Structures are given as C-alpha cells and as structure tokens.
Amino acid sequence: EVQLVESGGGLVQRGGSLRLSCAASGFTFSRHWMSWVRQAPGKGLEWVANIRLDGREKYYVDSVKGRFTISRDNAKNSLYLQMNSLRAEDTAVYYCARHDDSGTYIFEYWGQGTLVTVSS
Amino acid sequence: QSALTQPASVSGSPGQSITISCTGTSSDVGSYKFVSWYQQHPGKGPKLMIYEGSKRPSGVSNRLSGSKSGNTASLTISGLQAEDEADYYCCSYAGSSTYVFGTGTKVTVL
Numbered sequence: 512e513v514q515l516v517e518s519g520g521g522l523v524q525r526g527g528s529l530r531l532s533c534a535a536s537g538f539t540f541s542r543h544w545m546s547w548v549r550q551a552p553g554k555g556l557e558w559v560a561n562i563r564l565d566g567r568e569k570y571y572v573d574s575v576k577g578r579f580t581i582s583r584d585n586a587k588n589s590l591y592l593q594m595n596s597l598r599a600e601d602t603a604v605y606y607c608a609r610h611d612d613s614g615t616y617i618f619e620y621w622g623q624g625t626l627v628t629v630s631s
Numbered sequence: 632q633s634a635l636t637q638p639a640s641v642s643g644s645p646g647q648s649i650t651i652s653c654t655g656t657s658s659d660v661g662s663y664k665f666v667s668w669y670q671q672h673p674g675k676g677p678k679l680m681i682y683e684g685s686k687r688p689s690g691v692s693n694r695l696s697g698s699k700s701g702n703t704a705s706l707t708i709s710g711l712q713a714e715d716e717a718d719y720y721c722c723s724y725a726g727s728s729t730y731v732f733g734t735g736t737k738v739t740v741l
Contacts, residue, residue, distance in 0.1 A: 555733065555734050558730040568728065570729055606676055617679060624676055
C-alpha cells in the first residue's frame with residue numbers, strides 16, 4: 512500500500528524557516544517524480560514544486576522561487592521542502608504527492624498533509 | 632500561472648447528473664491532454680478521479696466521466712450519490728514540468 516506521511520509543519524514567525532518531510536513507503540520511491548502541493552485555509556490547491564527521480568531537476572511556482580527548495584533522499588525514501596523567508600501567504604496545509612511513472616502527468620497518490628502557519 | 636476557473640458550487644438531487652467546467656488558456660488546458668480531476672473530502676488529502684481528460688483510475692466509479700474541448704475541460708457525475716458530496720479540483724499540465732490547479736468546486740447533494 513502506497514503511503515505518504517508528511518511532518519514538520521507548525522507555527523513560525525514571518526521571515527522564519529521550516530523544513531517539511533515526507534516519508535514514502537509501499538512503492539519504489541526512486542522511480543517517481545514527487546511534488547509538494549499546498550492549500551491555504553478554505554482555499555484551493557496550488558502546486559508548489561516538483562523534483563525528478565534523481566533530484567537533478569527541480570521546478571517551482573513563481574511565488575516560492577528563491578525561497579523554497581525541494582529535495583529528496585532516495586536511500587531514505589524521503590522528500591523534503593526547505594522553506595525560508597516565510598510569508599503570511601505561505602500559511603497552508605502542505606501535501607506530498609507522488610506522480611505516476613508512465614508519463615501521464617498526474618498526482619497519483621497524496622498524503623494527509625501538514626499544516627504550516629506563518630504568524631505576522 | 633493563473634488558476635483554472637471552476638464554478639464555486641454545483642448541486643443536484645440524488646440520481647441526477649451534474650457537470651463541472653474547468654476553463655484555462657491555450658498555455659495549459661488548450662495545449663495538453665494532461666487534465667486531471669481530484670476529489671477532496673473535508674480534512675482529507677485529494678484523490679485522483681480522472682486523468683488525461685477522460686481516463687479513470689482503477690476503482691473509480693464509472694459514474695464519473697471527463698472530457699475536453701479547446702481550453703475547457705469538464706467533469707460529469709451521473710447518478711449523483713451522497714458520497715459524491717465533496718470538493719472537486721481540475722488540474723492541467725502547463726509545460727516545463729509545471730502544473731496549475733482549478734479554483735475548486737463544491738458539490739452538494741440535495
């Protein structure tokens with residue numbers, strides 16, 4: 512069974528930093544692109560970043576470029592999101608999502624999310 | 632990278648059919664077949680329901696169907712059931728390994 516378990520969320524002051532983790536199990540982690548998707552309270556989903564199988568390609572939504580860094584450790588089956596210079600508008604539930612491995616550009620499985628609250 | 636446009640809410644009685652639209656641009660929905668739909672119940676992570684515009688993953692009810700024409704994709708739920716009450720989001724590949732989601736639609740079963 513595919514499982515994605517996010518952790519690391521919490522309350523942080525504006526301008527601060529936080530590192531999110533996503534522990535993956537039930538599949539071969541190194542065979543899948545992975546993404547972070549966030550959802551502000553009462554709002555819709557927003558794709559944040561994704562990372563290639565080997566970690567050599569990374570892509571970001573414009574609003575987080577230069578502040579967030581996505582990374583992965585295939586030996587530990589883990590995905591990370593380092594968030595710096597946090598703003599109030601970064602307050603959201605952050606989901607870890609697995610892409611499929613057949614080129615259909617979908618978010619095939621999702622975790623339950625971890626809440627990040629940036630206080631102003 | 633503007634969000635795709637969806638109606639805020641759609642409602643229907645049990646057994647009826649409803650359709651949710653998802654309007655993008657020629658840079659996303661209009662350029663790629665990679666439109667997917669996700670269902671989200673309160674407090675839960677999203678679940679993939681439709682991909683490549685009209686394909687259903689294993690285990691997803693055949694009461695759900697998807698289509699696309701030009702810059703607009705659509706999700707139809709036929710034979711509406713109480714369990715279909717949830718939020719629904721479309722998503723399109725937008726090139727260069729980036730994605731854009733829709734604004735979301737709350738489906739209410741009357």
